[in-house]
Amino acid sequence: MAIYYDQKFKTWYVKFKYKDWQGKTHATTKRGFKFKREAVAYEADYKMQAQQNPTLTIGKLVTEYLDDYKLNRKESSYRNIKRILELHVLPFFKDMQLGSIQPYHIKMWQKELKKGEYSDSSIKTYNVVFNTLLNYAMKYHGLPANPFKVTGTTGKITKSMGFWELSDFKRFDAVVDDPVYRVIFNLLFYSGLRIGELMALTVEDFDFRKNTVSVSKQYNDITDTITSPKSAAGIRSVSLPASVMAMVKDLFDRFYVIPERPFGYIGRKGIKFVMDKYAERAELRPIKIHDLRHSHVSMLIKQGINIAAISKRIGHASPAITLGIYSHVYKNEDEHIAEVLDNIREEKTSPI
Structure with missing residues (x-):
């Protein structure tokens, strides 16, 4: 930085070398600044502008x-x-x-x-x-x-999140008369899997002895490819009710030839269309396919399952992510918490 005061004109001037966007060195002088800070700012701005490629659109x-x-x-x-x-x-x-x-x-x-x-x-x-x-x-x-x-950035991110209670899903499940779709909906609701994870499953991913599903990949319907999960935490083993696994095994036994990906040949839009049809038949408000995952998590929270265990089960990188998404579910439990605390206090203060 080379800032000078001109005694003759009682002003400041700047004289410095700089490099342009191609790395070539140049020199320039600029006079007539009333204040030193103006000269300093001019030099800094000039050097920054000089480094820009004037042809870059x-x-x-x-x-x-x-x-x-x-x-x-x-x-x-x-x-x-x-x-x-x-x-x-x-x-x-x-x-x-x-x-x-x-x-x-x-x-x-x-x-x-x-x-x-x-x-x-x-x-x-x-x-x-x-x-x-x-x-x-x-x-x-x-x-x-x-x-x-x-x-600033305009617009507003709004993420709508729908839920079905366990009683809602049972009502929905009761009207589903297609065995393939019934298995799909039960897997999504009782596992919390993402639809892409479900569509990537192979027969080998099901362990009918342990009643678990191994999740290690997901289907991307935009590129029509199988990719790795969203994060390393997405690779996991998910336990399922024995009754749901029995439904899956029964379905596989019906296939003359089991597809490589048993649930991968049905498109996301087709699943949503069928889901809406049965929701209407059960007189339930329609929700998104991904909302079955939200319903699963909400059900586990209301059953008092530890948030860390839930986070691991659904493939989140940390419990903090799960809490950030489902914090409103906990807020709905405030009244219940107050009742529990009241009961605890009454037990402690009650006369012997």
Whole structure:
């Protein structure tokens, strides 16, 4: 840093060397600053701007970012991010140079998204993806500041979570007259497996002697591939009621040739369609397939099962994740807890 005071003009000036985006060294001088801090800020900003590639557009940045993203993430995640960037970011910013993007541009883009027929949750996701892209640009291309720091990310992530009580599921189960779908729904409800985990199961994953299912993979219907679980904790052995395992064995015995993945040939949409049909027949509110997993966890919590055991059973990396998702279930138990404490207090204070 070379900041000087000009006695003749009573102002500050700066004289320094800098490197451009190609690594070449240059020198420059700028005079006429009323305050020293202005000269200091000018030098810092000048050096940062000089390191930016003036020809780098948002379009080229997206290509580079996706190439890097693909190396470190699952194919399904890559395709999702690629789709968002191509459909919702590039149409607005493809030819804009990285160094020229300002909070104003982000604000105008956010307004355009709100005019479209997108949910708040989708808008939030598009904002988060674009924000991450510009953070990447700050880290690797010298973008001085992320304009999202000024505008913020608009939209709102809303995760609806439905539940069936045990009595609801029994009512549902009573009207399911298709043996294949009956096994699918019982497995999902009583195991807490994700639908992708169920669809990846092979016959060898079922241990009918121990009444367990081994989970070590999941089916990705976007890429039509079998992949590893979401995390290392997803590899686990899940115990099941003997009655449910008996249903599975009976189903397998009916097959002339058991498919390599007994539940992998039925599409997710087909399962949901059938599930809604039987829910209507049982006069139950429809829920998502994944909500059978939520129903399983809710049932275990209400039965007083230790949260660490539940977390391990459903393949979460830690009990903290499980608590974060299902904390509202515990809140519903507040009145019951108060009753228990009242009973304990009365027992201790009652006369002998």
